[in-house]
Amino acid sequence: MSYLVLARKWRPQRFADVVGQDHVVHTLQNALNKGRIAHAFLFTGARGVGKTTAARLLAKALQCAQGPTAEPCGTCRACLDVTEGRAIDVLEIDGASNRGIDQVRELRDGVRYLPQAARFKIVIIDEVHMLTVEAFNALLKTLEEPPAHVKFIFATTEPHKIPITILSRCQRYDFKRIGPGDIAARLRAIAGTEKIEIDDEALRLIARAAQGSMRDGLSLLDQAVAYTDGEITAQVAIEALGVIDRRVVVEIVDAVLGRDPNAALEAVGRAFETGIDLRQLLGELAEEFRHLVVAQVVKRPEALIDLPERELAGVVERSRTVDGADLQRLFAMATEHVDALARAESPRLVLDVLVARMASMPPYLSLAELASLVERIAGGGGALPGSGHDGSPRGRTPTGGSDDLGRRGATAAPERPARPAAATSPRTAATAPATARPAGRCEVADEEYAAPCAPTLLPDIDPRWQSAVATVRSQHPALASFLEHGLVIGPRDETLVLRFEQTFYADAVRDQDNLKTVCAAVAEQFANVRRVQIEVGPIARHGSQVSIAEAEAKIAEQRRSTRESEALNSPTVKLAVEIFGGTVLQVKEA
């Protein structure tokens, strides 16, 4: 006698035996009882959750000699034919291998004829989302005007791939993943009947590894039976099935929560060596974080956490010592990476990096803690939880007494960098000799910020030229800004040469009216100059000879770099960096 795998042997033959899909079974039976039976059904859900089983049960319910009935007898000819897969009026088709238009046309032609032996012609298409677009179109015609004797039952793991035109003509039933508790209970019942010795811990491990699929759960039980002659214990399950030992999961999670990257990575390494599926391991880590969150926020965690009493007590105990926001962040990190891990070429690398990151993350600050820190930075003092006065990274001990902080706050104020607006701008400096200092520029309400406003000249430029440009600016600001790009050569033989690299500036200055203005301003400053000559061409870079524009740019750059280092060294910024454990990436002008 050949051995029948458990999944086939124990396929439910009555609606009552379908596990974990009560909502589906209830609705189907109601419809059957009321005689309100759709002509097309769509069963969706993950693999191994009972879609095909339910489709066959529905076929039986429709064909049974007593039917259509919510409780097929299971003993009549029609029922037995369906059970044994030889009912000529029930066509079971695999959508993956019969996906073309020809197969669907054949099917469509076939269902036109009345059933030969039973009440209905029933077409079950598994993995229906695999059909081609043409095949779906061919199917649609039949669905639009179905013969009264035809029933369609479609099953799919990917309903989103089915055209909306098809979906809208089906009664849809969404099958859930089966809870590990339900799977374990069913496995326990089957093991009892089959005289398989298995302990509770092993059952629980297998049920969890099945990940919501009863079929997978039964296959794993088959494998464990084949692996040992004796009792199936947790150890057997771990060895035979590569299921994950919860102790490993707890070890990694505790290392992460204890901010111990070393221990966390070692535990991952040990788990890896046992050959377990790393994606599953990550899923279990996420699950453990979830357990801890639930244990923190729910009064009766046993309703939501599927663990034996002893382990549940451990979870509740451990959940008391960790921060809830922290757990939620870790849970999110773990779940976000499950897909990336599945796609990764070296999953081990992804998991290692992720676990190391999790274990190295600074603990979360509560909003209240954060608010007090921000207040402290804004006020230059105040209470600061967890900042050591020795400058060490933030621990959770409230060191750094108020005296120390007060002192730091007091010295901070005078060292504040000058406000950008208060600093003398190059423009102010250049203008200063000829025109009055622009009003308001240096008027700063806060005396603390007042910067020296005394007019200064650009050091590399002839002061007479600077004054001449300032005079021009007072009459013709645009012309002055062109002049700033010129290099002054001379004066020689009563001629001042202005050399521009770009024709555009030279042409603008050469304009007759403009040149008159320039000459007048130059004559005021240079005693012996009678003429101004404009030249275009490359400016030889020798000595410190530069244009006003270049000199200003240079000074602006120096000023920017000074202000940047002032900002970086300011006690306020240093304090913020220390408190938040950050790095300054960029200094921007306010």
Ligand SMILES: [Zn+2]
């Ligand atoms: Zn029957």
